Amino acid sequence: MAFADVVLARLAELGLNVNQAEARAGLPQGYIRGVIREDEKRAIPNIDKATKIADALGLELYFGPPRDHQPVNIVPPKDDDFAKIPLHEATLSAGNGYVNGDDIVVGTLAFRRDWLKKLGVSASRARVARVHGDSMAPTLSDGDMILIDTSKTDVLARSKSSRRKAPPIYAFVEDGVARVKRIELVDADFFAVMSDNPEFKTEFKRLATISSMRIIGKVLWWGHTSTE
Structure with missing residues (x-):
């Protein structure tokens, strides 16, 4: 034309x-x-x-390589397929301590319900927060988002036979500071709070101190955030 x-x-x-x-x-x-x-x-x-x-005239004048004008078949998702998980304002320290803001919900993130089911987490018990610090690097980086199952709070229930795997990661509050670390039972008297970054030393704590920690839940998923 x-x-x-x-x-x-x-x-x-x-x-x-x-x-x-x-x-x-x-x-x-x-x-x-x-x-x-x-x-x-x-x-x-x-x-x-x-x-x-x-x-x-509100027209586009294009001059360049040929463009793909093939129709794209987009199927809009159904609302029932997704669950809106609360995103909290507070960040979880992956270092030695970080003072957080109030535990305020600032938004939601949508996750597929069938994917949450595969993870074994109920949508009503799932929460999302951000990580601060680098002590859990390279597993968790500063700014990463993590998905927490708040129904899993028994950090010392892990059997000895499962110790061949990396200890699970938990979000918890200790002395008013929200943290994210690996936690593992050592023996009848002690448990360990561990970082993935070798520059951070493992903390050994007596079992009696577990009652002073508020376990938020087990970390089931994380998404890396690019800072470039």
Whole structure:
């Protein structure tokens, strides 16, 4: 289709004549008319003029590699397929201590219900928060989001046979500081609070102190945040 034909079709679509279109766009009189004339005086516009005419008519003038115009089949998700999990304002320290704000819900993140079911977490018991610090690197990085199952709070229930695997990660509050660490039972008297970053030492605590910690829940999933 010729440029003039596109312009004429767009004018008809907008319900405008040439004079109206030129005046509305602030173009000189005859600026558009010159490219749609039906005689030998029809002008072939250069790129600059064609662009201004296209802008005036709400058209896109594209010059570049061929573009893929194949239709994309988009199936909108059903609301029932997703659960909105609360995102808390407080961050969880992956270092030696970080003072957090109040435990306020600042938004929600949508997760597929069937995926949550595979993780074994009820949507009503799931929470999302952010990590602060690098003591759990490279597993957890500063700014990462983590999904917590608040129904799993028994940090010392792990059997000895499962110690071949890495100890689970828990979110907890200790001395008013929200933290995220691996926790593992050592023996009948002690448990360990461990970091994945070797620069941070393992903390050994007596079992009696577990009662002073508020276990938020077990970390089941995390998403890395790019800072580049």
